[in-house]
Amino acid sequence: MPELVLIDAGGTIASVPDDSGVLIGGSGAARLRDVLAAPLRDGVEERQAYAGLSEDMGFADAMQVARMMDAAASEGAAGVVVTHGTDTMEDVAFLTELFHGGAAPILFTGAQRPASLPGCDGPANLHDAVLVARDPSARGIGTAIVFGGRILPARSARKLDSSGPEAFGPHGAAIGRVDDHGVRLTAMPRRAPTFALADPEPRVEIAALGLGSSAALVDALVGDGVRGLVIEGFGRGNVPSQIVPAIERAKAAGVLVGIATHCVEGGTAPAYRSGARLAALGAVGAEDLSARKLRLLFAVALSGGRSAEEAERLVREWLAS
Known part of the structure; x- marks a missing residue:
């Protein structure tokens, strides 16, 4: 049984540039676990849910993430980290929260700059999300987005900046921070009753x-x-x-x-x-x-x-x- 499950759901953090420099989705497993430093990498199992960019995701793709999250939690994983495109991260994180009532934290993160550019933010965000997932204080927070050092509950988190590294807010909704001194949770988010896992009505x-x-x-x-x-x-x-x-x-x-x-x-x-x-x-x-x-x-x-x-x-x- 893995301690943590890392779900690769595509997005900028897993994207590659084409011949003209335009970002496109990856074609296979992103191997993001390898980005983590050795102590954080131990006990992390990576699984792939989706390989494209998040603007192309539909309900079927989002439910694949939700079902893999549910399976990991059912297996007894202490936490789940989902790397995801920022365009629809808030949607899939919230959808996941509608189905997740357990204590294991489900943490979404990603990148605004791809690995092919200087100053890429994906490795730092992934590092932070894994730190939060491993922290005992994060038990019971439900689904959250960890991005740019902030921890935001899925219910409140929204993408506010289309290109900057602090993509998500509002800052006043943050329930904690994570930085080089560790995780500091300052509040527990409001959680509501969950729904049985089922395909959403598309219409x-x-x-x-x-x-x-x-x-x-x-x-x-x-x-x-x-x-x-x-x-x-x-x-x-x-x-x-x-x-x-x-x-x-x-x-x-x-x-x-x-x-x-x-x-x-x-x-x-x-x-x-x-x-x-x-x-x-x-x-x-x-x-x-x-x-x-x-x-x-x-x-x-x-x-x-x-x-x-x-x-x-x-x-x-x-x-x-």
Whole structure:
């Protein structure tokens, strides 16, 4: 039984440049365990889940990571480290957290600069993630992202910088730090009840709104047969008034509807007229979740052919926990 399992899920940390210098996914095992110094490498078993770049991942690829995580935890591994592309790291980390209720820490990390460039950050991030995985204080933290020296719970972590080494935040959500003096956890994250491991419902989409947005996108998605729809609105979950009737039509069609905010912090609340109207229609407020994470929560709640009503009940219970 390995002490730690290292899951290679592709991304920049495992990428290679093509003949023109453009980064492409690796073609085989990344052998990232070999990057670790000998003392940290001992007891680590590397397994491969995915070899491409994370923007190309789908639910099947993400569930492969989740199932390998679940298998490692079931085998008794003390912790799991997942190296992953940063573009969808927050999505797959959160999806994993929806299924993981155990004490073993599940830690996602990766790189903003590939190994082919000077100053590559992957080895340092991987080193830090393994340090956290081995630290007894990390038992029970669930799924987290370890990046740029910060430890961020999967529920809160978001990619804030497209190229800089401190890619993830918000910094105020960090539950600890890791550096050359070791791991310092300062808080335990909020954890919610887990779902049974099952393939998410793929027909859940996000409609992002901007100044003067019309109802056309919402109506088109509902007409295309979505089972769940997350509206990424403004401020505390506000929308233009012309969108409200389209959301009412979506609810009448049996679509599970949620409202999130484009803001990184502050969350949603029915504090303004449009938000209050949406709440009265039964739209689920995302609270502190981003639109991308509410979409994943919807997809998992709707899995197995659950009705919108049953899925809504599960989502509201999860958010209230």
